Amino acid sequence: MSKKILVVLSEWGYWGEELVGPLDVLASAGYSLDFMTPNGRKPVALPPSMDESYIDPPLDKGVTSAHFAKRTKEVDGSDLLANPINLSEKLPLMPYFNSDKFGHNLEEFFNTREEFWKEFVDPYDALLLPGGSGPMVDMVNNERLHNLILGYVNRDKLIAAECYCVTCLAFSREWSDRKSIIWGKNVTGHAREYDYKEGTGFAQMYGYDGEPMNTSANFGPPFYPLEYILRDATGPNGKYHGGVGRTLSTVLDYPFLTGRSTQDSTLVGELMVKVLEEGLRKFGW
Secondary structure, three states: OEEEEEEEEEOOOOHHHHHHHHHHHHHHHOOEEEEOOOOOOOEEOOOOOHOOOOEEEEEEEOOOOOOHHHHHHHHHHOOOOOOOOHHHHOOOOOOOOOOOOOHHHHHHHHHHHHHHHHHOOOOOEEEEOOOOHHHHHOOOOOHHHHHHHHHHOOOOOOOEEEHHHHHHHHOOHHHHHHHOOOOOEEEEEOHHHHHHOOOOEEEEEOOOOOEEEOOOEEEEOOOOOOOOHHHHOOOOOOOEEEEOOOOOOOOEOEEEEOOHHHHHHHHHHHHHHHHHHHOOOEEOO
8 A cells, every 4th residue: 555645726715624624644654645637737625614703693603623623724824735746737638529530539538537547646645535514616527637537446445535525426427327426325425404595605716717816705505406416316216314403424335435614524533544444335325
C-alpha cells in the first residue's frame, strides 16, 4: 500500500471541516495527500466554515467548532492547496457523438483514459471528495471527474464522498450502459430536511470565460434535492440513508464511503483508515 490519497476540491468553495477532518486523521496515520481541482486553481474555503459563530439555518445550531474554524483558516491561508493538479489538463472530454471520426476518437479517448488512470488512480489508495456548496457548480456534472471516479471503481479502490459531492457518484456512469455506479448500494448525503431554503453560497465565482469574478454569492436554495437523486440512483436494491435527527450519518458500502455533512468528516477519515488497513467493508447500515 502506497499510503497516498488523491483529494479533489471545488474551486467555488469547499466546506472546511469536510477537508480538514479527514485530512488530519489521514496525515496522523501516515498518509500523504495530493490535491486536484477542476481547472488547477487554488480551492477556497467557504466563509461560514471558518466562522464559529455561524448558525446553520435548517439545523438551528452552530456547525463550525472553534477547532475546525481555526484549522480551516490555517489550511486556507497556507501553501498546502496553492498548486493543485489541473484535472482539465490531464484528461480530454469524450468526443461528441456527431463529430468527425467519432469511432476512432472514442477509441483514442478510452486509451487516453487508461493512461490517465495509471497516473491518477494506480498510485493512490483512495479518492476523497470533500463537500460544500461549491461542488454543485464545478464537480457534480464534471465529465472528467466522473471518469476519474470510474477509474477507482475499475480498480476496486475506496472512494469517499461528503455532502453534495455524493452527487458525483450518482452521475458517474460508463457511456455504454449509463447506470449509476451506486446502483444497488447504500449511501447517505444531504437530507431534504437539512437543505437550505435560501442562502446557498460560493466563496469564489468564475465567469463563462473562466476568469475569476473575485466575489462570493448567495444564490438561494441548492440547485437540486440531493436526497431525491440518491434515492433514484441507488435503485430498488440499494438504499439512501438520511439519518434525519441523528448527529451523524456515515455509510460504508465498499467501495463507497459517504458522509452526510460536516459533522461526519472526522469519522469519514477514521473509516478510510479502517478500510485501507483493516479491510472494513461495511458500516452504518
